[in-house]
Amino acid sequence: MKYTISTGSSMAVIDSFGAQLLSLQDVLGNEYLWQRDPQFWAKTAPVLFPAVGEQKGGKAVFSGVAYDMPRHGFARDNEFEVCAQEKDAISFLLRDNEQTRRMYPFGFELVVGFKLGGDGLETRYTVKNTGEGELPFCIGGHPAFNCPVYEGDVFSDYELRFEKPETVRCPVFEGGLMNFSKAYDLLSGRDVLPLSYDLFDGDALVFDGIISRRITLISRRSRRGVQFDFGDYSTVAFWTPPHKQAPFLCFEPWFGMAGRDDDKGEEFRDKKNCVKLAPNGEWSAAYSVTFI
Numbered sequence: 001m002k003y004t005i006s007t008g009s010s011m012a013v014i015d016s017f018g019a020q021l022l023s024l025q026d027v028l029g030n031e032y033l034w035q036r037d038p039q040f041w042a043k044t045a046p047v048l049f050p051a052v053g054e055q056k057g058g059k060a061v062f063s064g065v066a067y068d069m070p071r072h073g074f075a076r077d078n079e080f081e082v083c084a085q086e087k088d089a090i091s092f093l094l095r096d097n098e099q100t101r102r103m104y105p106f107g108f109e110l111v112v113g114f115k116l117g118g119d120g121l122e123t124r125y126t127v128k129n130t131g132e133g134e135l136p137f138c139i140g141g142h143p144a145f146n147c148p149v150y151e152g153d154v155f156s157d158y159e160l161r162f163e164k165p166e167t168v169r170c171p172v173f174e175g176g177l178m179n180f181s182k183a184y185d186l187l188s189g190r191d192v193l194p195l196s197y198d199l200f201d202g203d204a205l206v207f208d209g210i211i212s213r214r215i216t217l218i219s220r221r222s223r224r225g226v227q228f229d230f231g232d233y234s235t236v237a238f239w240t241p242p243h244k245q246a247p248f249l250c251f252e253p254w255f256g257m258a259g260r261d262d263d264k265g266e267e268f269r270d271k272k273n274c275v276k277l278a279p280n281g282e283w284s285a286a287y288s289v290t291f292i
Helices: none
Strands: 002-006 010-015 020-026 059-062 065-068 081-086 089-095 108-117 120-129 135-137 144-146 158-166 169-174 177-185 190-194 205-208 214-219 225-229 235-239 248-255 275-277 282-291
Touching (some): 002 089, 010 108, 010 120, 020 120, 120 135, 120 275, 169 205, 214 248, 275 282
Antiparallel strands (some): 002 010, 010 020, 059 065, 081 089, 089 108, 108 120, 135 275, 144 248, 158 190, 158 214, 169 177, 205 235, 214 225, 225 282, 235 248
C-alpha cells in the first residue's frame, strides 16, 4: 500500500512493500527521485538489510552454517506494517518471521522511518535485537536521484562535491564481489568529482573510510541538485547501471558491504563494518536529502 506524507513545501510517497520511497517532490512539484523505468532499473530506493551487496557464493555463514542470502538481503522484498504516522512523518516495521529465519536465523525488528522537513527528507533505520544472542547485520540505503533533475541539463553537467578533500581507494568489482587489491584512487586529494557514464563501467564507486559526512550532487549549468548528509555511515557508494546511460544516480550509505577479497574468513559477523548488536540492544542511524 502507498502512503503520502507532506508539509507545505514538500511531499513524499512510500510503499509499505519494502518500505520503499517512491517519490520526493518540492513545493513546485519537481520530482527528485527516479521513477522506476524498467528499461534502466525498476526500483527507486530499496532498503538493504540484513546484507549489503553480494555474499561469496551467495551464502551468508552464521556459526558455521551457510544460509542462502539474496543480494542486498530480503527487507526490500517483504511487506512492512505501519507503526507510526503523522502528516509529515511515517514509520514502517518488519519483524522476523518463518521465511526470514530460513535465510537469517535471528530475531529482530527493523523500523524504517521517514520525516519531511521544509526542504528535504530524513530516512532513519532502527534495528532491535529481539533474540537471545548477538545480532550481526549489515544495512544501507539505495535511493536513486534523477540526474538530470531539470530539463536542459544532461548527466555530464553534474558533479559530486565532497565536504572535504578525499583520498579514498575504490575497489574493482569482480563477479559481484569487491577486489581491494586492485583498488584505485579517483579523487587524489580533491573534493570534486565530475560525472561521466564511463566512471561506472565497472559497477558502483565505493568510498570506504570516507572523511566527508556531506556530499552534494549539483549541476554546473542549472546549479540545482541535492545535498546528501549521511552521518555515521562508514561507507558511501554511487551507482548507475553500467553501459545504459540511465538518467539517475544512486547514493548508497552503508554499514557493512559485499564480499571482499580480503575478508577475514567466512563468518558474516567478521565482515568489515558489520554491526553486532547485543541481546535487547537497539541501533539507529539516519541519512537525509536536501533540495538545492
